Amino acid sequence: MITGNENLLQISELNKEYISVFEQHGLGNYFKPENLSKTGRFIRLNTLLTSNNINSEHFINKLNQSLSEKQEVKENDNETLHFSAMLPCGLRNPFKELTESYFEENKALFKDLNYMMEGNVNHELSYYPLLDSITDENELPDVIMASDINNFFHRPFIHRFIENDVFEAVEPFIPNHYLQKEGFADPNKHYTMYTANMLVMVVDKNKLGDRKMPKKWDDILQPEFENSIIMRGENDFFCNAVMLPFYKDHGFEAIKILANNIKSGMHPAEMVKLAGKEDDKGTAIYIMPYFFSKRIKDKNVEVVWPEDGAIASPVFLLVKKDKKEQHKELLNFLFSKKLAELLKQRHFPVIHPEIDHKDLPETVKWLGWDFLNNHYIGKLKEDIQETFMEVWNKK
Template sequence: MPDASSLDLPVSRFLADHPASRTVLAELGVAASADAEFMASAAPFLSMGSLLTLNGLSATLFLAAVDAAGRSAKGPGGMTPLFCDGWTPGGPGLRLFLSLPCPLKAPMGIALENLRDSLTPDAPWPRMFMDSCGKHTLNDLAAGLTRPEEVPDMVVSAGLNGFLSKSFRDRFAGGGLLAELPQAMHPALAAAGLADPRRVCRIYAVNPLVLVAVPSRLNGLPVPRSFEDLLNPAYAGKIGLCGPPETAGDSTLLLDIRLRHGLSAVADLGRAMLCDTHPAQIFRPAPGAKAPPIGVMPAFFANAAPRQGDVEIIWPDGGALASPLFVMVKETAKAALDPLLDFFLGKETAAIAAGAALPPTLPGADASLPPGASVRFLGWDVLESQDLGPLIAESGAAFAKAYYSREG
């Protein structure tokens, strides 16, 4: 029977040592254990004990079930992990968790290859674990990490996710585990309050959410100029949002509306929006389709998508909603990872981000904002006082309930 100390191992390593545990997890309803995204990006970091805790399972009963399943199983007693976790007898080595928005994946991949080629052959280089915007990734599960060993040596992530949650920051942002990073901001973004008061998280760029409208399809209604305008009942049924109602496409919008106007306003959005609307449908609707004349989408898509007709991109009054792109690094790994840290916080990454319509925060870089435009961030005061998970779940539930109630 595996002993209790084995639960401190990463999920990927525990599954390698105890193959029968995969079947046990599946029978207990832990869907993540069969999810390729989870195995690739979260299982090498999250301990088996933490996975059990997140799913409300008894460690004692789980170990007994694994022992029973292992004794009844046939074949070899071990396996090679589906995804190489980089584990060696000396430990896991340097590891980087990398999560990038779509417009950065290709150019940053090339830039990272060039950086590695520029270093000496014996220079430290981490094993990289990348997510692909799915569920069950380390972004989603970071709020449930409890041990320093579960935290990657470097985190490069995007969005309002578990790494910014109060739970994660309360456990790991103090005590010297994470290195302090520079917080100087580009003047055009300074008013947004992006500098981390604990100084361990560096927001290196933002992904702004903007509005798009086709005036000729608004039937005389004025073009909305702010996110608050979307709450006007006159726009009901005319606003498209990418993604299903259960995720509401972008939690940044729902969280902003929830915190500024309450859950009733989130429900109003649920009754007003058309979900599962790809942004391209707003730009170039199919013949005969009744595409919504208003869309909410990242600025990079609004600027990159081919357009026809009188499409107008609106940088909202009060600021585009800023989804953060950020970096954290462990103090013990900082010296070894300095070339990577300098890259993500330096001019090359700033230029790549600006070229993708993701305003960089580096002072002196091209912030790529329209004249007079601003961004607004959820706020460190919110992140320091409330856990994101319950807020997102509450907002999403109110939105989905209202969305489906109009069809009843």
């Protein structure tokens, strides 16, 4: 009998025909093979249904009605995920390769470690929303690495887990001043602020024409940049890491102007291919991570690190207080100089005190903890997206 505490992989293995039921409710994406083998092992049925406003009792009864008396849910399949990492695209592959190599070299230490390392973009619209419905800390990994201002900063998660001191910051050293001078570390010592994905402007000078080169973020709100900017996004979602700072500085009016000035949304890897090309899909200004901007070698393209700072989209750790000792070897590696050097090679700022940042300009634009703590971030993001899409859809 299905109770709702089963994970999605268990459900799919019990009866393959169940997947069509989930597809009818718009949940088919969670049952794709590549997702089932990863997050499907750890997402509970009740959490998925609650987060999608589906009546759990009615839905589960429907599944049980078609369950044969001979069919039983396999036991001991609810795995504990010890370490999950949802990383920026520019960091995911080398981070995973180095980390898995270290695990392999130290098998005795990590033979029982259950982990998952993925690109953040894969989970921004799938896993993160489920966090608002999780009520049991045992459903969360022991050590979580995540990117951007996501659902880990939303009130449901904060009320259930942050305010109840489930997580405690890891502080192996006095952090490098580069990010800390902007107050990057969590003053309440729950989130461990690890690094940041630095967002900059990339300008195609041919498409810019006789318009003035933007030097600050405010500059791209000028009317002459209407339909002249590309940022990370899709048809119905655009990057919160970009829009939140604009809201902080200028309110919803800036969001409306930005929506009018955005030409399209795409992945940074696509932007790299377009910048400097004659392609009509391209534009004058791209907002992308600094890592991706370094891949562009076209002489007609200029990378602009804004005078008021590159936007620091956070990459952070959440570590369960009562699991820190159990995972001390993992944490020692995550804060090792070896991993810090990898971050620097990928143009990510580092908190390790022995790493310099001579390759990065000094100015950093960070939202700040006062802003994060004094706003209902989840609701604010919804309002920003709604305001943006209202203008965007009229275009």
